[in-house]
Amino acid sequence: MELIWDGIREAFRLIFTGDAEVYEITLLSLTVSGAATAIALVIGLSIASVLAFRAPPGRTLALSFLNSGMALPPVVVGLVVAVMLWRTGPLGQLHLLYTPAAIVAAQAVIATPVVTALSVVALQTLHPKLRLQVLALGASRWQAAWLLFREARLPLIAAAMAGFGAAISEVGASIMVGGNIKGSTRTLTTATVLEVSRGNLESAMALAFILLALVYAVMLVLTITQQRRRAS
Amino acid sequence: MTLPKLGVRSVLVERGGRPILAVEELDVQAGEVLAVVGPNGAGKSTLIHVLALLERPSGGEVLFDGRPLRGSLLPYRRRMAVVFQEPLLLDATVESNVGSGLVLRGVPRDERERRVRHWLKRFGIEDLSGRSARTLSGGEAQRASLARALVLEPEVLLLDEPFAALDEPTRRALIDDLDRVLGETDTAAVFVTHDRSEALRLGDRVAVIIGGRIRQVGPPTQVFSAPADEEVAAFLGVETIVPGYVRSIEGGLAVIDVSGRRVEAAAAAEVDGEVLVCLRPEDVVVSPAEDHPGPTSARNRLPAVVRRVVNIGPLARVDLDAGFPLVALITKQSLEELSLDAGSRVAASFKATAVHLIARHSRLHEPSA
Numbered sequence: 001m002e003l004i005w006d007g008i009r010e011a012f013r014l015i016f017t018g019d020a021e022v023y024e025i026t027l028l029s030l031t032v033s034g035a036a037t038a039i040a041l042v043i044g045l046s047i048a049s050v051l052a053f054r055a056p057p058g059r060t061l062a063l064s065f066l067n068s069g070m071a072l073p074p075v076v077v078g079l080v081v082a083v084m085l086w087r088t089g090p091l092g093q094l095h096l097l098y099t100p101a102a103i104v105a106a107q108a109v110i111a112t113p114v115v116t117a118l119s120v121v122a123l124q125t126l127h128p129k130l131r132l133q134v135l136a137l138g139a140s141r142w143q144a145a146w147l148l149f150r151e152a153r154l155p156l157i158a159a160a161m162a163g164f165g166a167a168i169s170e171v172g173a174s175i176m177v178g179g180n181i182k183g184s185t186r187t188l189t190t191a192t193v194l195e196v197s198r199g200n201l202e203s204a205m206a207l208a209f210i211l212l213a214l215v216y217a218v219m220l221v222l223t224i225t226q227q228r229r230r231a232s
Numbered sequence: 233m234t235l236p237k238l239g240v241r242s243v244l245v246e247r248g249g250r251p252i253l254a255v256e257e258l259d260v261q262a263g264e265v266l267a268v269v270g271p272n273g274a275g276k277s278t279l280i281h282v283l284a285l286l287e288r289p290s291g292g293e294v295l296f297d298g299r300p301l302r303g304s305l306l307p308y309r310r311r312m313a314v315v316f317q318e319p320l321l322l323d324a325t326v327e328s329n330v331g332s333g334l335v336l337r338g339v340p341r342d343e344r345e346r347r348v349r350h351w352l353k354r355f356g357i358e359d360l361s362g363r364s365a366r367t368l369s370g371g372e373a374q375r376a377s378l379a380r381a382l383v384l385e386p387e388v389l390l391l392d393e394p395f396a397a398l399d400e401p402t403r404r405a406l407i408d409d410l411d412r413v414l415g416e417t418d419t420a421a422v423f424v425t426h427d428r429s430e431a432l433r434l435g436d437r438v439a440v441i442i443g444g445r446i447r448q449v450g451p452p453t454q455v456f457s458a459p460a461d462e463e464v465a466a467f468l469g470v471e472t473i474v475p476g477y478v479r480s481i482e483g484g485l486a487v488i489d490v491s492g493r494r495v496e497a498a499a500a501a502e503v504d505g506e507v508l509v510c511l512r513p514e515d516v517v518v519s520p521a522e523d524h525p526g527p528t529s530a531r532n533r534l535p536a537v538v539r540r541v542v543n544i545g546p547l548a549r550v551d552l553d554a555g556f557p558l559v560a561l562i563t564k565q566s567l568e569e570l571s572l573d574a575g576s577r578v579a580a581s582f583k584a585t586a587v588h589l590i591a592r593h594s595r596l597h598e599p600s601a
Contacts, residue, residue: 127320132286136314137333138384140306147332151323 007205011213014206021183026210029187030218032100033168036107037115040163043108044115045156049145052123053131063120069113070166074106078173081106085177098179103187106173111163118162122155123148157226161219168215188214235298237262237420238283238312238388243292245278245444253278253289253444262387265414265421267435267452269428271467275444276424280392283422284314310337312388313381317396319373321365321380326357329365330380337384351379355409371402378406382413389414389421395430407433428469432456440464458499458588465510465590471559472511475592478503485531485584491556496531497587506592515586516560518550520570521577530581534558538576541567548572554580 014022047066051059083089085097085105096102126148134144149156171189178185180194188211195204236259245253253275260266270276281287282294285305293300296308313333321329328335331348339347352358355375360368368376374394381389394410395403411434414421423434431438432452439449440459448460459465465473476488478501486501487494490509501507521535536554543549548567552558558580562570570578 127318129316129318130320132281133314133316133320135286135309136284136312136316136390137380138306138310138336140336143336147322 003201003205006202008209010202010206011209015210022207022210024183025186025188025191025207026214028100028185029168029189029211030214032103032174032187033107033164035104036111036167037160037164039104039108040111040115040167041160043112044119044159044163045145045149047116048119048123049148051120052126053148063117066113066117066120070117072110072113073172074110074170075172075176077106077109078176081109081173082176097177098181098185100178100185102177103174103185106177107167107170110170110173111167114166115159115163118159119156122152122159125155126152154226157222161222164218164222165215168211168218234261236260236295237297238422239295239298240282240289241293241295243282243289243294245275245282245287245289251444253282255279255292255446258439258446258449259295260388260420260422262420263418265423265434265436266439267431267437268422268424268439268441268446269431269435269467270426270441272426274426274441276426276441277392278444279441280314280390280422280424283388284312284390285309286314311386312390313384313386314390315374315377315381315392315394317393319368319370319377321368321373321376324365325361326363326365326368326376327352327361329376330361330383333380333384347383347385348379351383354382354413355379371398371406374398374402374406375409378410378413382417385417386419389419391421391423393425396426410434428456428467440467442467459510459590461590462508465508465588469512470510470588471513472509472516472557474509474556474558476507476509476589478505478507486589488589493534493555495534495587496584497589498584499587499589501589502591508590508592510588510590511558511582511586513549513559513561515582516552516558517581518552518560518562518566518570518572519579519581521579531584532587533579533581536578536580538572538574538578540574541572552578552580 050056051062081102082097084091085094085102086092096105130151131144131148134147139147169189171193174187174190175193178187178190180186180190188207192204192207192211195207239257239259240255241257243253243255244251268276268279278287282289285294285308301308322332327348330352331344334344334347349358352361355378357372357375357379360372365373365376378394395406398406407430414434425431435452437449438452438455440447440455442463447464448455456468459468459470462473474490476490476495479487479489480503481487481501485496485498487496488501488507488509495509497509517530534554536552536558538550539553540551541548546564547561548564550560550562550572552560560580572578
């Protein structure tokens with residue numbers, strides 16, 4: 001019990017004394033997972049639009065793969081991305097291994113099936129003829145996509161939250177492709193794992209609380225956006 | 233003659249390899265309302281989708297201003313507006329829904345607000361402008377949908393059964409409003425419906441579509457009084473369709489043998505030709521059998537036996553046997569006065585001008601080549 005209180009106290013101390021390293025780690029976690037979620041959204045919404053509106057043959061099969069992808073083990077993703085980025089691997093020329101970009105890539109791979117699968121369902125809740133009506137109103141393809149995404153914003157923002165949740169909470173892939181390098185690729189999750197392995201449970205608890213606070217802050221912003229009644 | 237605003241040529245739409253729409257030629261002129269009437273599943277909505285450039289036909293082409301479409305379809309779509317059976321409003325206020333097409337076209341805010349206000353008022357929903365579209369009744373939502381289309385001042389307005397889901401009083405009020413609005417603009421309108429009375433009410437011309445094909449096009453009175461074939465006649469509410477044989481032409485009237493009874497028709501016919509004799513139920517008058525025919529213009533008066541009487545609202549439908557099956561519509565009052573019942577003997581009269589003849593394509597009589 002005392003450990004928890006010490007952890008919380010340490011967390012507040014780190015936050016309010018402006019510990020540079022903790023701020024750096026937190027900021028990296030936020031930007032890396034944010035970027036991964038953004039990539040997942042772009043890819044996911046594109047695929048979801050095709051699957052939901054065009055109803056191509058093999059849609060159910062594709063959806064079953066995407067749904068399985070929601071349970072993709074981060075360790076497996078980390079391994080595959082690491083192999084791809086390995087010096088002698090197919091993308092080795094990019095020299096991305098052990099950089100934040102590698103973590104973004106791995107987390108995007110983890111978040112994309114989540115965002116895609118949930119976006120397909122979100123778009124399928126729209127009236128099947130709404131897309132035709134929007135086009136008939138004189139919308140270009142992009143305008144139509146924007147109007148339809150806006151119409152499905154509640155479940156789509158939920159999809160984004162789930163994607164961000166999957167990205168920021170994983171640790172296996174980040175360690176494998178990022179290497180947990182201090183000042184470069186250390187994120188809140190990888191730092192926590194490190195502190196635990198060193199036996200610094202108090203610091204680990206502090207990092208864990210900061211991670212939870214960060215997740216809550218992001219989800220709060222998204223939830224407010226989601227639930228705000230249409231103003232115009 | 234001016235070029236048609238919108239038209240199709242040899243359009244073919246297939247689903248699963250089966251043709252569901254095959255239209256050789258159909259045009260609508262500026263300022264004209266073309267009512268396309270047909271039963272459910274006749275291909276009406278598909279026709280609207282093709283005209284609205286929302287579905288590419290597998291064959292044929294769409295003409296705008298008499299010319300084939302060139303380049304991107306978006307500029308063409310922006311000169312049209314479509315109203316579907318479901319209002320399909322966005323999750324926003326009525327005002328922003330009605331203005332949505334103008335926003336997509338980049339119309340400046342001042343002008344947008346002015347035009348939106350005008351059309352909200354025009355359809356009597358200005359009080360609802362700030363309301364969420366989700367809270368509207370069916371009639372209010374369809375008004376908003378019509379305003380959203382007409383605020384665009386489209387050159388072509390396509391209406392896909394816009395009143396089908398509305399209750400009767402709402403429907404009637406909305407048809408009146410639309411009729412007035414269309415009368416004031418130069419918009420070419422295609423109005424698709426399964427309801428014959430709506431087609432008669434709104435159409436400057438009527439096209440009958442059955443089984444994916446346009447069977448007949450013409451002024452409403454002509455289409456309704458002279459259906460081109462048996463299926464068109466049956467769909468348009470001609471209840472009596474019986475085969476006959478043209479005996480002679482006497483004094484401009486065709487004398488036809490229908491199951492041994494003599495029927496005179498003021499319609500073009502060839503002697504010795506086989507025809508289908510068509511009669512609308514409202515044109516058949518039922519009177520007591522022993523009654524002496526007073527001064528009446530009805531050329532045809534046949535003894536008949538009542539087979540069945542069916543009440544349909546303020547009217548009654550009387551199935552008669554006049555040597556051939558004959559259907560009459562009479563008022564509740566006449567039903568009581570005549571005290572009609574199955575088995576009653578009556579006289580059925582109708583004017584020679586009420587009879588419409590469809591020439592039978594009897595290949596047996598054609599000389600072989």
